[in-house]
Amino acid sequence: MTDTSVLAPMPDDARGPRTTRQWVILAVAAVVLAALCLLAGRWQWNRYESREIEIDRIENNWSAPAVPVDEVLPGPGAVVPESDVWRPVELRGTYVTDATVLLRNRPVAGQNGYHVLVPFEARLPDGQEVVVVVDRGTVPLGSDGAEPDAFPAPPSGTVTAVVSLRADEPASSRGAPAGQVQAISTAQVLAAGPSGAGWAEGRTVGAYGALRSEQPAPGISLATLPKPNTDPGSHLSYAFQWGIFAIGAIAGYVLLWRRERGALRGENVSAGDLLLASEDLADAEGVRARRQPRDRRPSAEDEEDALIEAQLR
Numbered sequence: 001m002t003d004t005s006v007l008a009p010m011p012d013d014a015r016g017p018r019t020t021r022q023w024v025i026l027a028v029a030a031v032v033l034a035a036l037c038l039l040a041g042r043w044q045w046n047r048y049e050s051r052e053i054e055i056d057r058i059e060n061n062w063s064a065p066a067v068p069v070d071e072v073l074p075g076p077g078a079v080v081p082e083s084d085v086w087r088p089v090e091l092r093g094t095y096v097t098d099a100t101v102l103l104r105n106r107p108v109a110g111q112n113g114y115h116v117l118v119p120f121e122a123r124l125p126d127g128q129e130v131v132v133v134v135d136r137g138t139v140p141l142g143s144d145g146a147e148p149d150a151f152p153a154p155p156s157g158t159v160t161a162v163v164s165l166r167a168d169e170p171a172s173s174r175g176a177p178a179g180q181v182q183a184i185s186t187a188q189v190l191a192a193g194p195s196g197a198g199w200a201e202g203r204t205v206g207a208y209g210a211l212r213s214e215q216p217a218p219g220i221s222l223a224t225l226p227k228p229n230t231d232p233g234s235h236l237s238y239a240f241q242w243g244i245f246a247i248g249a250i251a252g253y254v255l256l257w258r259r260e261r262g263a264l265r266g267e268n269v270s271a272g273d274l275l276l277a278s279e280d281l282a283d284a285e286g287v288r289a290r291r292q293p294r295d296r297r298p299s300a301e302d303e304e305d306a307l308i309e310a311q312l313r
Contacts, residue, residue, distance in 0.1 A: 091163060095118050102181075114180075
C-alpha cells in the first residue's frame with residue numbers, strides 16, 4: 001500500500017482538465033475577439049487610406065497656380081468637385097460688407113477667436129455673377145468673449161481675391177447669436193446677415209473660399225488662415241496594432257491548449273521537481289526508514305509517489 005501521508009493535500013482551487021465544451025467556448029471567443037480586432041484594424045486602415053488621399057489632394061492643389069473661378073464653378077448652383085477642393089481660384093468683383101457674419105467656436109492653432117465671413121459677388125466672363133462666401137481670416141475674442149471688440153473691413157470697390165475652394169459644410173443645428181453661425185454653410189451664412197439671404201437668391205454656389213490674397217490690400221489685415229494640416233495621424237500604426245491583437249487572440253488560445261495537453265502528459269515535470277519531491281519523500285519517511293534495511297532500493301510505489309508529488313507541487 002502507498003503511504004498517503006507523503007502526498008501533499010490537493011489545493012482547494014485545483015481543477016481537472018477542461019472539457020470539450022469549454023475548449024469550444026474558448027475557441028469561439030478567441031475567433032470572435034480576433035474578428036473584432038481585424039474589423040477595427042480594417043476601419044483604421046480605411047481611415048489611413050482616406051487621409052492619404054486627402055493629403056495628396058491638399059499637396060497637389062495648394063501649390064497649384066490660381067485659375068479663374070469659372071473653370072471650377074461655371075455658374076450659379078455649381079458645386080466644387082472633390083478633386084478641386086483646396087484649389088486656388090481667382091475671384092474678381094466686390095465684397096458685400098454689410099452681409100458680414102462671424103463664425104464662432106472654430107479655434108485656429110489652438111487660439112480661440114472668430115472667423116470673418118464676407119460674401120463676395122464675383123463677375124464671370126460670360127456676364128453671370130456668383131456669390132461666394134469668403135473666409136477672410138480670424139480675429140481674437142473680445143473683452144466679454146461674446147464677440148470681437150472690432151475687426152477691419154475688407155477692401156472696397158473692385159477687388160481681385162485669390163481663395164482656396166472648400167466644399168460647403170453641412171448646416172449646423174446649433175443656435176448662435178445674431179450675426180454669427182456655427183458652420184460655413186452658404187445658406188446659413190447668408191441668412192445670418194442683417195438683410196437675410198434674399199439678395200443673393202439664384203446666384204449662390206456650393207462652395208466657399210479660404211482667402212489667400214487680395215488686391216488691393218486692406219489697410220489692416222486679419223490673422224491669416226494657416227495652411228491645411230497634412231499630418232497623416234496614427235491610423236496606420238493603429239491598423240497594425242489591431243492586427244497584432246488579432247494574432248495574439250488566436251496564439252493565446254493555441255498556447256493555452258498546448259500547455260494543458262502537455263501537462264496531462266507530464267511534460268511540465270522537470271528534473272528539479274523530481275529532486276525536490278524525492279527530498280520531501282525522504283524527510284516524511286524518516287521514522288519508517290529506521291525499520292527498513294538500509295540497503296533497500298526504492299520500490300515502484302515509492303517512485304510513483306515521487307512522481308505524483310512532483311505533479312501536485
